[in-house]
Amino acid sequence: MSQPVAPVRHVLIEGNKTYHQITEDLVSPTERTPTREWIVAFSLSAVFLSLYLFTIVWTVWKGIGEWGANRTINWAWDITNFVWWIGIGHAGTLISAILLLFRQRWRTGVNRAAEAMTIFAVICAGQFPIFHMGRVWLAFFIFPFPNTRGPLWVNFNSPLLWDVFAISTYFSVSLLFWYTGLVPDLATVRDRATGFRRKVYETFSFGWTGAAKHWQRWESLSLVLAGISTPLVLSVHTIVSFDFATSVIPGWHTTIFPPYFVAGAIFSGFAMVQTLMVLTRKVLRLEEYITLNHIESMNKVIVLTGTIVGVAYLTELFIAWYSGYVYEQFAFYNRVTGIYWWAYFGMMFCNVVSPQLFWSRKIRRSIWWTFFLSIVVNIGMWFERFVIIGTTLARDYLPSSWSYYNPTWVEIGIYTGTIGLFFFCYLIFVRVAPVVAIAEVKSILKVAGDQYIGPNARARHAASGEKTSVKAEKED
Amino acid sequence: MAEKSRKVLFGLYNDEEDLKTAVKTAMKDHLDIMDVYSPFPVHGLDPILGLKESRLHILGFVYGSIGAMFGFLFMTWVFTTDWPIVFGGKPFWSVPAFIPITFEMTILFAAWGMTLTFYTICGMWPGVSTKTLDNRITDDKFCIAFDVTGSNDQDNLNRFFKQTGAAEVNLKTVNW
Numbered sequence: 001m002s003q004p005v006a007p008v009r010h011v012l013i014e015g016n017k018t019y020h021q022i023t024e025d026l027v028s029p030t031e032r033t034p035t036r037e038w039i040v041a042f043s044l045s046a047v048f049l050s051l052y053l054f055t056i057v058w059t060v061w062k063g064i065g066e067w068g069a070n071r072t073i074n075w076a077w078d079i080t081n082f083v084w085w086i087g088i089g090h091a092g093t094l095i096s097a098i099l100l101l102f103r104q105r106w107r108t109g110v111n112r113a114a115e116a117m118t119i120f121a122v123i124c125a126g127q128f129p130i131f132h133m134g135r136v137w138l139a140f141f142i143f144p145f146p147n148t149r150g151p152l153w154v155n156f157n158s159p160l161l162w163d164v165f166a167i168s169t170y171f172s173v174s175l176l177f178w179y180t181g182l183v184p185d186l187a188t189v190r191d192r193a194t195g196f197r198r199k200v201y202e203t204f205s206f207g208w209t210g211a212a213k214h215w216q217r218w219e220s221l222s223l224v225l226a227g228i229s230t231p232l233v234l235s236v237h238t239i240v241s242f243d244f245a246t247s248v249i250p251g252w253h254t255t256i257f258p259p260y261f262v263a264g265a266i267f268s269g270f271a272m273v274q275t276l277m278v279l280t281r282k283v284l285r286l287e288e289y290i291t292l293n294h295i296e297s298m299n300k301v302i303v304l305t306g307t308i309v310g311v312a313y314l315t316e317l318f319i320a321w322y323s324g325y326v327y328e329q330f331a332f333y334n335r336v337t338g339i340y341w342w343a344y345f346g347m348m349f350c351n352v353v354s355p356q357l358f359w360s361r362k363i364r365r366s367i368w369w370t371f372f373l374s375i376v377v378n379i380g381m382w383f384e385r386f387v388i389i390g391t392t393l394a395r396d397y398l399p400s401s402w403s404y405y406n407p408t409w410v411e412i413g414i415y416t417g418t419i420g421l422f423f424f425c426y427l428i429f430v431r432v433a434p435v436v437a438i439a440e441v442k443s444i445l446k447v448a449g450d451q452y453i454g455p456n457a458r459a460r461h462a463a464s465g466e467k468t469s470v471k472a473e474k475e476d
Numbered sequence: 477m478a479e480k481s482r483k484v485l486f487g488l489y490n491d492e493e494d495l496k497t498a499v500k501t502a503m504k505d506h507l508d509i510m511d512v513y514s515p516f517p518v519h520g521l522d523p524i525l526g527l528k529e530s531r532l533h534i535l536g537f538v539y540g541s542i543g544a545m546f547g548f549l550f551m552t553w554v555f556t557t558d559w560p561i562v563f564g565g566k567p568f569w570s571v572p573a574f575i576p577i578t579f580e581m582t583i584l585f586a587a588w589g590m591t592l593t594f595y596t597i598c599g600m601w602p603g604v605s606t607k608t609l610d611n612r613i614t615d616d617k618f619c620i621a622f623d624v625t626g627s628n629d630q631d632n633l634n635r636f637f638k639q640t641g642a643a644e645v646n647l648k649t650v651n652w
């Protein structure tokens with residue numbers, strides 16, 4: 001098949017690796033005793049996890065009244081955090097599914113960790129709506145099951161129920177996708193282990209042998225799962241945005257929400273992947289597998305989606321003015337200049353202005369800038385959700401019910417606690433499973449490693465010193 | 477399936493290109509390959525080995541269709557027959573509102589159906605005994621295996637391995 005190829009193919013696996021070295025480098029972090037950095041990080045996240053457990057028990061024991069949410073601002077930190085976490089989860093599926101369909105080879109370096117991140121982020125997200133229900137022991141009422149009350153069914157017309165289906169489908173499909181990809185790598189870990197450790201990995205690798213037919217089916221399964229995960233991931237945040245867009249609240253009732261939420265989700269998700277990858281590659285010494293080229297590619301996605309989000313913000317403002325509808329105009333006037341102006345400013349600065357720095361190649365390829373800006377973006381995306389939810393509700397139709405919202409220590413505890421939960425899960429994951437997809441990295445070694453000797457290889461390009469033009473070329 | 481003891485003669489290669497060449501030779505010589513194992517999917521191996529394309533994706537479509545039908549018909553039954561309720565003055569059978577859940581059920585059924593089918597037809601579950609010929613097959617070795625139970629003609633195969641540049645040739649008795 002003839003297709004355009006890049007004049008220079010960037011090296012994605014550095015250090016002239018052999019297949020065995022790849023195994024060695026990627027499995028050994030699970031075999032060594034934990035490093036000091038890991039122990040410190042793990043203890044810290046365990047502390048926050050305990051805080052989470054404490055504040056959740058407190059909430060269930062005393063009731064939702066312990067939160068700052070009130071009758072006017074009935075969705076506050078909880079739903080903000082829910083949308084924030086769900087958005088973070090989106091990058092994992094994007095990297096593993098959409099980039100697989102686009103045949104982007106750089107995905108192999110980061111897909112495993114990003115998929116794991118998706119699963120943990122969705123777990124964190126799920127905590128908020130579940131505990132916001134109040135009587136959490138009745139949480140199973142959200143599922144349609146035959147019951148003795150009629151049976152009385154759930155409301156299939158409600159976007160909140162669509163959310164239940166979207167999030168639970170998303171979670172379980174991501175889990176299948178991630179685990180099926182992990183099985184061959186767990187077999188690699190198994191075959192290096194002995195004794196009890198081998199027994200454990202034997203169980204978890206399901207008896208994988210690497211037979212040709214199994215690989216063929218495995219690839220077929222991965223491709224179809226990628227194909228169906230792509231519309232799934234787009235649907236999930238679309239449906240999350242329906243929670244707002246199908247209401248009749250000015251500022252929420254807009255058709256721009258689905259694409260704007262999806263772009264924002266990818267934006268925040270990539271920022272979180274960057275935060276994790278910059279740390280992971282350093283701590284586990286994986287700089288040769290998660291290279292600067294990977295980081296640069298992700299930064300390009302961040303500047304693209306950040307700009308899309310910026311356009312969406314400006315479109316919202318323009319349409320509010322252009323609609324001539326006073327309630328809509330007020331909603332946006334209030335967002336920009338009202339009581340929560342600082343949240344709007346934070347959102348605009350962190351999400352729209354700060355990622356523009358990534359137009360500079362130097363900043364895109366700088367570890368420190370990447371790490372710093374990934375944190376800034378995550379703060380910005382949190383502000384975005386708070387602006388949409390908190391600011392809008394605080395100034396509704398009826399001035400007599402206008403209110404202000406402050407989080408209580410319980411809410412702060414739950415939120416920071418879920419960050420602890422997230423890192424707790426992630427740190428366990430990096431200890432028990434290879435954090436980079438071993439089999440997939442091996443399969444691209446000859447075309448994307450230092451060994452690549454095609455006409456657009458970096459070494460050849462550097463040697464000839466002349467510019468190769470972009471041209472269609474046969475690729476096998 | 478009753479376990480029986482089998483003798484397996486297998487050669488290990490260092491590179492996927494060597495493996496492909498060797499499999500090509502074996503197919504030309506009409507050697508009866510038991511299986512080929514590799515640490516990662518070797519592209520271009522399937523046609524040489526004569527493996528037909530997997531039909532798993534067709535099943536994915538079937539499972540997805542079942543999911544879509546199930547989701548849509550269930551909501552239809554609940555809202556038109558079992559317990560019709562008016563929501564916001566809309567018709568009982570409000571099809572557009574059923575689209576998101578129908579879609580999610582399609583994906584859910586397709587993904588779970590395909591994955592469970594994959595593990596079942598590959599004979600993979602937690603607790604199955606691992607059929608490992610050599611620990612390095614999941615690391616950096618590419619393996620061609622022949623079932624030589626009750627056969628005395630191993631010279632032919634040994635010659636084949638030598639000719640195609642196998643790094644190692646081993647004989648192993650397994651209980652598969």
